[in-house]
Amino acid sequence: MSGMGPIYPKEKPDHPYVQFSTGGYLFGNYNSLFCAGCGYGIIGHIFTRVFEDEKIEPKLFPLIIGIGCYTQLVTLVHHTSQKFFALHGRAPAVATGMKMANPKLKPIIFSGDGDCFGIGGNHFIHMCRRNLDCVIFIFNNSIYGMTGGQAAPTTLYGAESTTTPYKMFENRIDGVNLALAAGATYIARTTVAHPRTLMKYFRKALKHKGTSVIEVITPCVTYFGRKNLDRLGVEYLDIIGEKMDNTGRMLDWIKRNSVRINQAKFMTDEELFNNYIIGEFRYEPDKPEYSEEYAKIQKIAMEEK
Ligand SMILES: Cc1ncc(C[n+]2csc(CCOP(=O)(O)OP(=O)(O)O)c2C)c(N)n1
Ligand code: SF4
Numbered sequence: 001m002s003g004m005g006p007i008y009p010k011e012k013p014d015h016p017y018v019q020f021s022t023g024g025y026l027f028g029n030y031n032s033l034f035c036a037g038c039g040y041g042i043i044g045h046i047f048t049r050v051f052e053d054e055k056i057e058p059k060l061f062p063l064i065i066g067i068g069c070y071t072q073l074v075t076l077v078h079h080t081s082q083k084f085f086a087l088h089g090r091a092p093a094v095a096t097g098m099k100m101a102n103p104k105l106k107p108i109i110f111s112g113d114g115d116c117f118g119i120g121g122n123h124f125i126h127m128c129r130r131n132l133d134c135v136i137f138i139f140n141n142s143i144y145g146m147t148g149g150q151a152a153p154t155t156l157y158g159a160e161s162t163t164t165p166y167k168m169f170e171n172r173i174d175g176v177n178l179a180l181a182a183g184a185t186y187i188a189r190t191t192v193a194h195p196r197t198l199m200k201y202f203r204k205a206l207k208h209k210g211t212s213v214i215e216v217i218t219p220c221v222t223y224f225g226r227k228n229l230d231r232l233g234v235e236y237l238d239i240i241g242e243k244m245d246n247t248g249r250m251l252d253w254i255k256r257n258s259v260r261i262n263q264a265k266f267m268t269d270e271e272l273f274n275n276y277i278i279g280e281f282r283y284e285p286d287k288p289e290y291s292e293e294y295a296k297i298q299k300i301a302m303e304e305k
Contacts, residue, residue: 039218044076089120128182149223
């Protein structure tokens, strides 16, 4: 992530959906802390736009943010009156507390692949298992961006990172499979190169009662792209093999490395190796939701008293 960077006098966001930012508000200017070419700006834009389009009451959707580069999205999204920074990996626990204290709320969680599948893996599993009514976005850039590009549980086989200078040799976590096994009731994966699909999934998740998991594949140009070649994982396409050190190349690679779920059904494990399968994996709107089930038990207990 870049440093604070210059603050230009009188700089204002020029897009109508981003009327002000917390950073801009504090400093009287507008600036972004993301590296040039980072995918998080696209996500902030889409998120804010869906909120504006749907015209839903922001107070009912508190935003709980884990720790990583994406935490700085707080300066880009203005939709909500309540924004809460959780400890690294603990956003699901905070969201659970908020939902139980006020079941009218529907928490929205921002988490990274490191935050959610590394240190916060256990919290994520149990939130999915309970089917707590919330939306969790997992921003998968295949790396720990904020702390200097260490390998994450999602780093692709063969990739270079600061802690795997030769190559990543561990098996990677598939967040969608984890969510399926744990019991979340709406599960989808897409990429920042498919913005309209991301909007569609988010709209659906906002209306779904239960745990919605949306994994978003997004480029980290600085720590992932700069160290890796664009043929990573797609050798069979015989691509030149240039460093993915700009957004164009990274988005192009993300698109080529993504396989739609319907297409994936006809492919072997070998063909799918290191690819991202994208699409909707589960939608079960009628499963019991945690805070509602809890309220029923509470009622029984009170009546017995
Ligand atoms: C308890 C705790 N352990 C470790 C850290 C250091 N730390 C901060 S962000 C981070 C990794 C974030 O990676 P990810 O969630 O993938 O987000 P990204 O920075 O890539 O957007 C780590 C290890 C911390 N803040 N708190
Ligand atoms: S995720 Fe990567 S590209 Fe984005 S701000 Fe962090 S280090 Fe920079």
